[in-house]
Structure formats: structure tokens, C-alpha cells
Amino acid sequence: MSPPPSLPPPDHMLRQLGRTEGDADTLHILVRDQDTRRLLLLRALLDAADAAPTTVCPRRAIDRLHQDWALLEKAERADRTAVRTVLLHPLAGPWAQRCLRGLSGSVPGPELHADLDHLSALAAAAAIRAGVTFTTRLTAHDGLLPLPTLGALRMASGPVGIAFSEGELTIREADGRPPITVHTQRDGTAGSADPRWLPVLALPAVLPGVGPVPLDDVDPYRTEGGGLRRHGLSAATHIDDCERKAWTESWSGVEPLLRIGGEHRLTEAAILLRCLVPLGPPPGSGSIGEGAAHCSGTRREAFGAVLSSKPATPAYFASTLVHELQHTKLAALGALVPLHHEDATPRHFAPWRSDPRPFDGLLQGAYSHIALADYWQRFALGAQRVTHRDLAWAEHARCREQVGAVLPVLAGSAALTREGRMLVNEMITLYHRLDDCPPPAGHLARAEAYVATTRVIWQQRNGSRRQ
Known part of the structure; x- marks a missing residue:
């Protein structure tokens, strides 16, 4: 899906960029266009899943995608900025493109189901950042359970129960081992005493007023x-x-x-x-x-x-x-x-x-x-x-x-x-x-x-x- 047509950039913007410069207004025009493309790409992914044959995307997978989308919408009502931080994270782009390629085939690729599971992780991370209480199940693949922009957990592949409330994330594996607790802050930092938790390091902001x-x-x-x-x-x-x-x-x-x-x-x-x-x-x-x-x-x-x-x-x-x-x-x-x-x-x-x-x-x-x-x-x-x-x-x-x-x-x-x-x-x-x-x-x-x-x-x- 292509984004709606944009107005041609004004000449002063082209001259700035030609000099390899660009003031804040010029750069924000580029950013807004890229952000719009990302959001349309995510919507196109959901539409492609709905349109895919059941041999490619079974009904249960579609139902889960819609549940994840509903959690994203709930989180966005609570804190739009927090949700956009996750959905506009650069590394969600390659994932979405890969999902669309998989959904466009007549036979599902071996990684498609794992790729579709990643929307659950994105939705959970967005809800955590937005401070929304929820309980759900995620799936760890290749020994890793990612929570994009926050970190990841090393654990056995398979289903994992997670619950979040008031800044505390609890993860329970299916084998009955003691739960893992991760403490989160609204700024996106997350820490745990458990060595299996791998946090994303946040480098300080380049300038005051922008994020790390x-x-x-x-x-x-x-x-x-x-x-x-x-x-x-x-x-x-x-x-x-x-x-x-x-x-x-x-x-x-x-x-x-x-x-x-x-x-x-x-x-x-x-x-x-x-x-x-x-x-x-x-x-x-x-x-x-x-x-x-x-x-x-x-x-x-x-x-x-x-x-x-x-x-x-x-x-x-x-x-x-x-x-x-x-x-x-x-x-x-x-x-x-x-x-x-x-x-x-x-x-x-x-x-x-x-x-x-x-x-x-x-x-x-x-x-x-x-x-x-x-x-x-x-x-x-x-x-x-x-x-x-x-x-x-x-x-x-x-x-x-x-x-x-x-x-x-x-x-x-x-x-x-x-x-x-x-x-x-x-x-x-x-x-x-x-x-x-x-x-x-x-x-x-x-x-x-x-x-x-x-x-x-x-x-x-x-x-x-x-x-």
C-alpha cells in the first residue's frame, strides 16, 4: 500500500539538503513521511493476513493478529507517543516487510508463523510503555523472547505467559519454573535481577528534549x-x-x-x-x-x-x-x-x-x-x-x-x-x-x-x- 501523495518539497528544502544540511522543519517533513509509510505498512500487513488463504495464514493466526491489534489500540488510547515509539522503531520495518513477503506466497514459509508471532511482542511492548495493565501469551523462538525497544529474555522456545501491572512485568514459562520479574519505567528502561533478562542499553540523548x-x-x-x-x-x-x-x-x-x-x-x-x-x-x-x-x-x-x-x-x-x-x-x-x-x-x-x-x-x-x-x-x-x-x-x-x-x-x-x-x-x-x-x-x-x-x-x- 502506497502512502497518500505528498506535496513536492519546497525549493529551499532541496537547497538545504543539497548542501547536506537541513533545519528542524525540513528534517521533520522527511520524518513525517517515513512515519506515515510505516503505519500504512503495518495496516497493509493486517489486511494481507485477512486476505491470505488459510493455507498461508490459518484462522487462529488471524484471530491472534486482531487481538494484538486491539491491544495496540487500547495502548494508543492511553499513551499515543509510547505506542508510536514501538511501532516506529526502525527494526519493526524489516520485520513488517518480511511478513508481507511471507503472506504474499501461496505456501507459508517456515518462518512466517514466527514472524506473525512478533506482532504479539510489539503489542506487549507498546502496552508496557503505555502503562496499560494486561495479561497475554507470547511465544519464544530460537531461545529468545523479545520485547522490542525494551529488551529480551533468554528462555526455552515455546509459549510463555506474561502479565503486566503498575510497572511490573511477570513472565511464566510453561515448565513451571519460578517466574521472572522485570521492573519497567515509563521512559522505556527495564531491569531485572534475573541474568536471563537482556536489556536494551539507552545511550543519552544527543540534545536536551529528545529521547535517548x-x-x-x-x-x-x-x-x-x-x-x-x-x-x-x-x-x-x-x-x-x-x-x-x-x-x-x-x-x-x-x-x-x-x-x-x-x-x-x-x-x-x-x-x-x-x-x-x-x-x-x-x-x-x-x-x-x-x-x-x-x-x-x-x-x-x-x-x-x-x-x-x-x-x-x-x-x-x-x-x-x-x-x-x-x-x-x-x-x-x-x-x-x-x-x-x-x-x-x-x-x-x-x-x-x-x-x-x-x-x-x-x-x-x-x-x-x-x-x-x-x-x-x-x-x-x-x-x-x-x-x-x-x-x-x-x-x-x-x-x-x-x-x-x-x-x-x-x-x-x-x-x-x-x-x-x-x-x-x-x-x-x-x-x-x-x-x-x-x-x-x-x-x-x-x-x-x-x-x-x-x-x-x-x-x-x-x-x-x-x-
Whole structure:
């Protein structure tokens, strides 16, 4: 189901976004559109279940879905914001998409029933956040009972009775073992003395007045359909107490470093970032540090989520957010209005990838890298220590040179829409504005040599494909 047509974004919004900026009003337009799409997707899931043959979705499964929906409606009447926190959680997007794919088949897939059971967990989590008293039964799968945005319980697979009242959640397994008690707060924190409870760590808010950022290492759909290996990413991981401390310490230094990149970097993090998903060390990393040091990514169906291995320093944590939130912005803008009519054939050279890229991937990469070039230039100009300044200039020079290698392809495309042309023109303006404060000659020479070498290697690997 498609959302109702939206008005084209105003030109001033496109110009802001083309400069990789965006004030609060502009970003909220993107957020509202994505939120509307999510709610329609959830409604479409219920409609698809009603329309599916009983061989795919038996009557008892449909009845349970409607019971879960009724609990969601009850919770929303009590606290709409609490329910939206759960339903708009980024990782509910991949789950809903997977359910729709399963319901569209003539024969149920092996995971469909488990996927449909997840709506019960979402409804329970929403009711808990809304402070609604209820009793129900959930089903643990693969040894885990998730309560999205709150945490998860390690337990034997099978049915589980749960009851919630006045901030206390009681879970009873079918084998008669002593119940597990979890104490919850209205802000979404949940704790238990039982070691089987795995809470979602909440990182402090980027700015006052916005919510904390969940570091979600327990949601079962956090990497569903992500194609992680194909995109050079590692698998999702569970983090122990020591790793949680390291993430928290690194996060504590992010806010002032984002501010170095301009107030708009803090604004986009505060408005767009809804959760972080920790990944393991990048593919190819070894015990002594060889190979890639870091990997990160976003997913269109998980708006607001940033997947990332543990950043080595707060500076790289901040730059990861700058990089990935540009993908979030541009994907949301592309959903709101078409930016081009190029096909999806992978044919273009991109200095940040070894494989040919489709035009949309080229645009996405250039957009995120020019934001990084801008961020690292500001970092270099404000750095007090020589080592920090040198690092920032090196990163700036490399990113700017990479963007310069692909901007002619973007600018020369006849398939850009009016909105896409305006966006690319603003990117070009930003690219030339960076010349006002060029990097030291040595950094520039090394960046030029890096991109030239990358091009030669790409041509050798990919032959006569277009660049």
C-alpha cells in the first residue's frame, strides 16, 4: 500500500539538503513521511493476513493478529507517543516487510508463523510503555523472547505467559519454573535481577528534549534482509558489559565533536537517529588489527537505524553518524520525490567501492562523502593538536577527491528530475566552497594519488564498463 501523495518539497528544502544540511522543519517533513509509510505498512500487513488463504495464514493466526491489534489500540488510547515509539522503531520495518513477503506466497514459509508471532511482542511492548495493565501469551523462538525497544529474555522456545501491572512485568514459562520479574519505567528502561533478562542499553540523548538512543543488540530483525556481507558489513553481535562501557564512553564524546561540524549535524542526529545496532569487527579484521578497522551502514526499510561496528574513537563515531545519516536523509527524500529516472544497472566507477555502482548508489555515495569532506574540513580548522589536524586533513582530502571523481557523471545525467538537478547543483556548490580552505599540499597529493590508483585497479577488475 502506497502512502497518500505528498506535496513536492519546497525549493529551499532541496537547497538545504543539497548542501547536506537541513533545519528542524525540513528534517521533520522527511520524518513525517517515513512515519506515515510505516503505519500504512503495518495496516497493509493486517489486511494481507485477512486476505491470505488459510493455507498461508490459518484462522487462529488471524484471530491472534486482531487481538494484538486491539491491544495496540487500547495502548494508543492511553499513551499515543509510547505506542508510536514501538511501532516506529526502525527494526519493526524489516520485520513488517518480511511478513508481507511471507503472506504474499501461496505456501507459508517456515518462518512466517514466527514472524506473525512478533506482532504479539510489539503489542506487549507498546502496552508496557503505555502503562496499560494486561495479561497475554507470547511465544519464544530460537531461545529468545523479545520485547522490542525494551529488551529480551533468554528462555526455552515455546509459549510463555506474561502479565503486566503498575510497572511490573511477570513472565511464566510453561515448565513451571519460578517466574521472572522485570521492573519497567515509563521512559522505556527495564531491569531485572534475573541474568536471563537482556536489556536494551539507552545511550543519552544527543540534545536536551529528545529521547535517548537505544543500542539495540537483541532485536531478532536487526539485520534481517540487510545483505551485510554483500555490502562489506559484519554480522550483528551481542555486546557484553565491557563492550557496553566502551560504547557508552565513546558516545559521551560524540556531542561536542558533532558540534564541530556545525549545529546542523547535531540537529540531524537528534531528529533522525532512532537506534544504533552494534556489529562485530569488520570482515577481514584480524587479531592484530589488519584489514578494515570499521564498518557501518543503513537500511532503507529501517528508517532511523545506523548499523556500526564499535568506533575506535569518538571522532570516528561522530563521522560515522555524519556519513550514515546522509544516507538516511537522501533515501527519505528519494521516497518523497523522484530524484532521477536512471536504471539500476551497476556500471559506474566509485572510488569508495571496488564494484560497479548503479546511478542511485553513486548519488548516495557522493552525497555522504561530500558531507564527510565538509565535516573533516571543519574538524581540521578547529583542531588544537597537530595529530588531530593531520588526521582530519587527510580524511577531508580523500573524501573531497573521491567526490570530485564522480560529480561529472552525476551532473551530466539527463535522467535527473528537476528536484534531482537542484540537489546535485547544490552538491557542486558545496564542493567548490570547500576550496576556500584547501588541505596542505601533501595531503592533497596523497588523496589524488589514492583516487588515481583506485581508478586503475577498478578498470583492471571491471574491464570496459562505464565510469
